[in-house]
Amino acid sequence: MTAILFYILSAICIISSILMIFHKNAMYSVLFLLICFFSVAGLYVMLNAQFLAIVHIIVYAGAIMVLFLYVIMFLNMSTPITIRKSKLVMGIAVFTGSSLCFVLVTALWATNFGQNPAIVNQDIGLASTLGKVLFNEFLIPFEVSSVLFLSSMVGIVIFNKKEQKDE
């Protein structure tokens, strides 16, 4: 049952992401990626990482994708770009992607990832476990990431400030 669910979710994930990269309309691309993200969240839940799943939804679906939609709406960019890349470039792009996929899969095909753990630690995905890890071992990266946020915020404000006309 759970295994079937995994395969269904990963199929949704792959199909929607393929549709995402091939769809001409940027609006639809965003929505397909959204479907992909939801199925990824479903996979997180299946791995018992509920906290991460919900944070994933809040951050990706609730904030990042909304920003994308917002920009698309704001700039009216949903009309597809008419001049397309040449067939050759497209072919090369698809070839590159699939060859990288081929290389990675063949490289990892024979790899033994070791035995699954005998005792499953159910508490790994809990907020308290993650909180302890984050605030003990990764305290400095955590604080640095907040600085990263602040700096990106400042950067955005400077970016979109109206330029002073001083001619």
Added chain:
Amino acid sequence: MNDISQLQDQLRLVPLEHYVFLCILLFCIGLTGVLLRRNMINVFLSIELMLNSINLLAVAFSVYYNDPNAQAFVFFIMVVAAAEVAVGLAMLVMIYRNVQTVDINALNNLKW
């Protein structure tokens, strides 16, 4: 709902390899998207997909190897992704204001 037997079931029935292959596939789809598309928005979306495949991989490894550290990394990837998207989209809006297009091929002023 998500009790321990179910999790054990899944870990037994779905080998870690499958997660790895899924993530490889997603990553490569994202890469193809970056190379394929000319619309800057789509390029950004593909990058998000690539970051996500890494996230999924990290979570899968953390559960299969019983290590919460990997999930902490996922947080940092999310933070970076959020910051990246915010700055990137701000840049995109700026570019659109200046050259009236989001076609990456239009940005060839630095091309030698």
Added chain:
Amino acid sequence: MQSLTNRSKLVSNKKMTLSERLYIPAILAGLRITIYHFFKKKATIQYPEQQKIHSKIYRGKHVLKKDEQGRENCTACGLCAVACPAEAITIVAAERKKGEESLYREEKYAAEYNINMLRCIFCGLCEESCPKDAIYLTEIVAESNYDRNQFIFTKDMMVEDTETKGRIDVSDRRNGIRQGAV
């Protein structure tokens, strides 16, 4: 500049105090006012069941009066049409034939008497201008309709019915107008 009335106010752009900038006291005051109105007596009148009592000189739909013998008072003199500020009244006059003495009081009568109710403003000037006591505004509310043409009230819609429905009492109006005329 000298203001024409003494009601004008100078616009003041004074800085708001802290409590004003918090807005919370103002919002609470607003909430108090609305909840006070919540418990206040309602002003609604449930129309078909309850009807508002009109004043005695309420001006509604017109009536063309008849005298005691059931003859129409109107002589189609046209004073009402002239007095009407909205030009709502149209009259076509006709001469009384032999044998019609029981219908019309004088030798001349109104063959057509139309009032366009979409134009009428119910000012009552027709009533005041009438030398023959022929037209009065009653307390009946002029009914609404979906069709514009239906709003041109013809004579047969306004002439008083002496037989079946009985006379429309306008004595109050007569008195009221007399009092008002003083």
Added chain:
Amino acid sequence: MEIIIFKIFLVLALFLLSITIAAYSTFSERKVAAFMQDRIGPNRAGPFGLLQPLADGVKMIMKEEILPASSNKLLFILGPAISMVTALMASAVIPWGPDITIAGTKVHLQVADINIGILYIMGVVSIGVYGIMIGGWASNNKFALLGAVRASTQMISYELAMGMSIIAVIMTTGSLSLGNMVTGQSGWHGMAWNVVLQPLGFLIFLICAFAETNRTPFDLPESETELIGGYHTEYSSMKLGFYLFAEYINMFLSSAVISCLYFGGYNFPFMDIVQQNTGEILFAFICFLVLMTKILFFIFFFFWVRWTIPRFRFDQLMNLGWKILLPLSIINMLITGTIILLNQ
């Protein structure tokens, strides 16, 4: 097995409750509006107009369904559907009463007692903006688009302050589960409500709840006067009904969350005395009634504010969200943290 049946029953009951409350919210909103304007309000359909929601529903269904020719058909239909689904989804984690025993096991009177309940609500609320955005965009109408853009901006901006004020509550209770949050407020004869501990946080959360549900004074996305209805300008028939319904369900839900987070959920003064003197089922029922009373009061409060405060201007809204509420909520968080640290 019994527990699963009980949960299914609970889901159904919750669904019906949400729909009924939303339907009667539309009616009581009109009634409250009328009362506050010295009128009587709808009273023709049924006794006291109680069948008015039914009449409205029938009207909505019978109306002609218009799909604008230039709209994006699929997304146009998807928009209201997403709004409705996300509105109905969020009530799954609200605890409706204390635990009761069914077939020998203790059962939470809650559809899903997940340990990250409050985050679940945040997540669902953050998805809710898609319904509005997609619908507004798919209408292919500039007013709808403006409404959608406004809605998304407003929701993203106010979600931040909302999350920050929730974090202060999480710090005081030490749990992300709504069930634990409610039981945590049961001290002092059921009067240890968070509103006493977090008055500033409560105020911020309340304002953000108004903004998240697009209610006046934050109803800029659907302002009738300037945007002729905003994101649902092009909608008609039951699709419009879904949007309106979703707004009322969201209102019901945010009232429930406010009561659970800040007003002790189903706790009430001297509840331990009542608990000793009543049976388990009866006690659970009383608790449920208490929670419903709180929720209904907050729904009434939503109406009350709507007929008191005029709509904000958009720059005022942004200023309030980013320059006032966000710093205030961070300060609130800091104060809470300091007090917790000092008490240790």
